[in-house]
Amino acid sequence: MRTVIENAAIATVDASGTEIPSGYVVIEDELIVAVGEGPAPAGEYDERIDGRGRLVTPGLVNTHHHLYQWATRGLAADHTLFEWLVELYPIWGRLDAEITHAAATAGLARLAMTGCTTVADHHYVFPRDAGDQVEALVSANSRVGTRIHIVRGSMDRGESDGGLPPDNLVEETEAALLGTERAIDQHHDTSANARVRIAAGPCSPFSVSERLMTGAAELARRKGVRLHTHLAETLDEEEQCLAEVGCTPAEYADKLGWLGDDVWLAHTVHLAPEAIRKLGATRTGSAHCPTSNGRLGTGIAPVRALLDAGAPVGLGVDGAASNESGGLGEELRQSLFQARQRGGPKALTTRQALWMGTMGGARCLGRESEIGSVEVGKLADLALWDLNGLLYAGITDPVAALVLGATPPIARLLVGGKTVVSGGELRTADEASIARELSAASARLRETR
Template sequence: MPRLLIKHCRTIMTGLAGDLARHSGHDILVEDGTITAIGDLDTPANTPVMDAKGCIAYPGWVNTHHHLFQSLLKGEAGGLNQSLGAWLAATPYRYRAAFDEQTFRVAARVGLVELLRSGCTTVADHHYLYWPGMPFDSADILFEEASALGIRFVLCRGGATQTRGLEENLPQALRPEKFDSWMADMQRLTSRYHQASETAMRQVVMAPTSSLHSTTPEQLRECADLARRSGIRLHSHLSETVDYLDAARSKFAMTPVEFCAEYGWTGPDVWFAHLVKLLPQEIALLGATGTGIAHCPQSNGRLGSGIADIIGLEQAGVKISLGVDGAGSNEAADMISETHAAWLMQRARKGMLATPRYDGGQWEGGGDAATVDDVIRWGTSGGAAVLGLNGTGSLAPGMAADIALYQLDDPRYFGLHDPAIAPVVSGGRPGLRALLCAGQVVMENDNLPGVDLAQLELDAASAVIQLQTRAGLRR
């Protein structure tokens, strides 16, 4: 609709920093997909009104790192109690060949619907399910599913030209791509889908699966050069565990971040997922170059990787955002769960590192490590900045109307002295009075138009059985 007035919000959380984190007004005027006014507003003539009485307004969450194909790998038994290396072999790589066009589409739909129902309006999917001769175009499916739901979608096109095993002994679905074929597909996808706009609905990103392991150093540099010539950003995994540091020193006599910097993979157009295990000089280098992070606290906890030093990274100048990561290592793959975990884990990390006092002084815990306003900012305007979608991510005049209206009608939220902080501090899944993306109402009264959740549940259960059968785990 060209114009909409959202009236009577209980509180408006803007996603901005400091004193701007909350707006004193209660109404939001949306025109042609853009917020044009916030305050206590009169109703313009011939303007539809949405009553948001009792609701908390947030910017739509910006998820900067996901693996949507893993939406059918939640709680997979073989990898449930494994750390990263063993989990990769047991879960995502064991099931790669089991995906066909239909099961992949169901996985993408489940993941996107789950995210939308948490109030997420922008998804960056680090999609690395590619192999030579792949019989379906997974990128097309991802864009189709995102478009059908009305969500902003960023394809981080993963890939690998080398593996740690012997290529001739690998099954087809585990074989690496040829570098020229991968780069040609990058150019095809960029030409077909990428929108060079700060409010783009579709973008493409250069995203080797692992910056340390998936290509040669020369190819890594060529990836960066092609991305910058094409006007697209760069993304990859880095320093999720101490194995990255050991491998980089063994192979390149550098730290992982030094290696990335050497081959063009730092800067304001680059962000990495995880960055859990970093040396102080690596944090300084990332900050000095304005590189970003997709912080994935739940997956890092689930895999036993640790807790990234988000406070130290931000103080150094690193751009902070939040990512869900794959549902195969995060069985609650939504942004409310992720923000709740981010809030708690930064406090836990600070408390764990606090020095005991034996001189009678006061021991200082980590209860002040991260504020709710910090977490909201990381998950909204912070994510938009990392993705270069600077016309989105906050509630302010001139910004895209990506708005989540949470209705706190579950007992989980009763008794809160400050209901505005409910989604972050209480977690769960607050209902949505409405969710807008680019001014379009994509969810209303907790319902997604055109989505039959009961049927999606049946489709997902059937797809899981198919995957288990094809992987040889069910007869």
């Protein structure tokens, strides 16, 4: 299959920040084989995609999500993080594989329609007798046609052990580690064009024992997969960590071997200057979730300082129960606004926001050689944003239009050269059917006792 996108503006997000006012991208099967300025090379093409008035970028990379939460949007709307969790944990304890599949399919569809081609989903809820939760996510991803990094999460510290989750929602430590290893063995694909990869992801310091944290790190490094957890999201978390183990969450992570270039952490809002330097020195990644942080009022992450320290920073939507919109394209704008609220108008540029949403995310997931930029040899994971029409008329800088304006419709979303979205509509599955399934799953989840 040979496809060309022609007459388009292109923001490659390569190391030089190359941008092409009007050019082409040639795709053969899964790979980008040519990128350039001017008319497309002569030759036979199976499809020619008109890029006039449109911007090509790498497909966006979502570094932190909880897809199952699509079934519980709109609840606990005015709560702090800990209050929100206490209200929602009992509901999530009634999840089953069918509900998870419906919620994940809807969440992935929404992400695709906002320019996202790769999703890291942190799934840490494994109710007893709830079916195969990991397989539910794998099948949802196959249905929509995106790439997914399933972070096989876990919790082993319930209320009786001083944790937040109800005891019936946590696993035994060894069972959690065995479940993680099983997910890796069954689903982790090491190939460059992998659609499914697995990471190890104990949920957070306030729901996980030290044994599970260290055991997960040992397992991940033995198996050659990445590590992910929530860290330093709220001041409540810091206070609890100081009271229980005598150090900050970042210091605790360091103590347990949870800093390194195979680790990315969700949120990292409350970091001391020394912790920021440590994340940079160890090349530990950060998944910045600006809308979710705003929804829960947790604070503004020190993104500028993390970037300056050398830490990879990607963007995350977070679960739809704390970001009901569920789209990734709008996080470009939100990340820029929050950085400037914290550090002034020079804190983050439009290009840096786009970098975080693409190459920054690819670096967090260890896939910078495969995705994250529009370059020859990389996978053809591409977003073609439609900048025609009233909302973008007169904006001469297409990257500014993308980042600062309303999230543009997707003229075409390609994952490995295959069309997932065209003309703003999902092409791999029926949206109406997905919506009906989600509504039924959400109703059943809330009604089940």
